[in-house]
Amino acid sequence: MRIKDLKKEKNAIILAHNYVRPEIQDIADFVGDSLELALKASKVDADLILFCGVDFMAETIAILNPSKKVLVPDIATCSLAQMLDTDSLLDYKKLYPDAKVVLYINTLAKHKIYADAICTSSNAPEIVDSMDSDKVLFGPDINLARYVANKTSKEIIPVPRYGFCSTHYQITINDLSTAVKKHPNAEIVVHPECTEDIQKKADVIASTSGIIRYCKRSNKEEFLIGTEIGLIHRLKREMPDKEFYMISKFSVCPSMKIHTLDKIERALKTEIINVTIDKNIASKAVIPIKRMIEITSN
Numbered sequence: 001m002r003i004k005d006l007k008k009e010k011n012a013i014i015l016a017h018n019y020v021r022p023e024i025q026d027i028a029d030f031v032g033d034s035l036e037l038a039l040k041a042s043k044v045d046a047d048l049i050l051f052c053g054v055d056f057m058a059e060t061i062a063i064l065n066p067s068k069k070v071l072v073p074d075i076a077t078c079s080l081a082q083m084l085d086t087d088s089l090l091d092y093k094k095l096y097p098d099a100k101v102v103l104y105i106n107t108l109a110k111h112k113i114y115a116d117a118i119c120t121s122s123n124a125p126e127i128v129d130s131m132d133s134d135k136v137l138f139g140p141d142i143n144l145a146r147y148v149a150n151k152t153s154k155e156i157i158p159v160p161r162y163g164f165c166s167t168h169y170q171i172t173i174n175d176l177s178t179a180v181k182k183h184p185n186a187e188i189v190v191h192p193e194c195t196e197d198i199q200k201k202a203d204v205i206a207s208t209s210g211i212i213r214y215c216k217r218s219n220k221e222e223f224l225i226g227t228e229i230g231l232i233h234r235l236k237r238e239m240p241d242k243e244f245y246m247i248s249k250f251s252v253c254p255s256m257k258i259h260t261l262d263k264i265e266r267a268l269k270t271e272i273i274n275v276t277i278d279k280n281i282a283s284k285a286v287i288p289i290k291r292m293i294e295i296t297s298n
């Protein structure tokens with residue numbers, strides 16, 4: 001039985017992140033960034049949500065939608081989320097007792113419980129500014145931490161000292177120089193998980209959804225994109241008259257590519273790999289997530 005029939009039979013919806021394989025984006029009911037997906041999930045009238053993305057995103061969807069069954073086609077781990085460990089986080093909290101804690105949505109639920117608020121790459125400066133303390137512990141991405149530090153008067157203390165997304169980290173200045181030589185008229189649009197060197201050379205720094213919005217608004221016709229390669233499919237689909245080039249064709253997140261159409265079909269058939277969160281953790285982790293939603297909707 002094919003995916004479409006299984007979806008109908010089970011009253012299921014497929015949600016996919018901007019970085020998954022193009023063929024999955026094409027059959028998904030909704031494609032977006034981690035927060036958009038979680039918010040979308042809470043508005044859909046479906047019994048079953050099949051989510052294609054990585055672990056922390058699936059957790060966030062499950063936390064915000066406790067009455068729905070959340071499935072994943074395969075276990076996909078975000079290496080950035082893994083860089084935060086509980087002991088370091090608790091040590092830093094002890095070291096800076098007056099600091100508030102803002103954690104990137106790219107963290108596991110077991111760490112979100114220690115945050116005063118969660119943030120995404122699009123709202124991080126706003127969330128940090130809303131904290132009633134001069135110091136903010138911020139993690140786990142050092143590049144996003146530096147980006148935020150440039151936009152706020154608060155002292156940003158990165159936790160851990162050096163967490164990063166390996167997919168964005170390997171986009172180098174050499175890659176950028178080569179790409180600029182090839183496409184001198186293109187605007188440079190990058191994600192804040194890129195290194196500081198790349199951010200400094202960029203025309204625009206934005207989240208995945210921010211990149212899409214910006215490219216739609218811009219009068220330019222060519223763009224050099226610094227993020228995971230999966231976003232190119234969506235950019236080209238939504239803006240067929242514009243040209244998009246990757247700064248590095250090697251910026252591929254292996255975890256995002258683990259999902260396939262075959263695995264989606266199998267997951268819908270068997271309903272295995274169910275995302276479950278310990279009730280105690282979910283009830284605590286939802287608080288800083290909702291705090292973020294509250295701050296950004298004001």
Ligand code: SF4
Nearest residue numbers: 078079080165167253
């Ligand atoms: S691209 Fe980086 S931050 Fe995003 S899921 Fe992959 S490893 Fe995690």
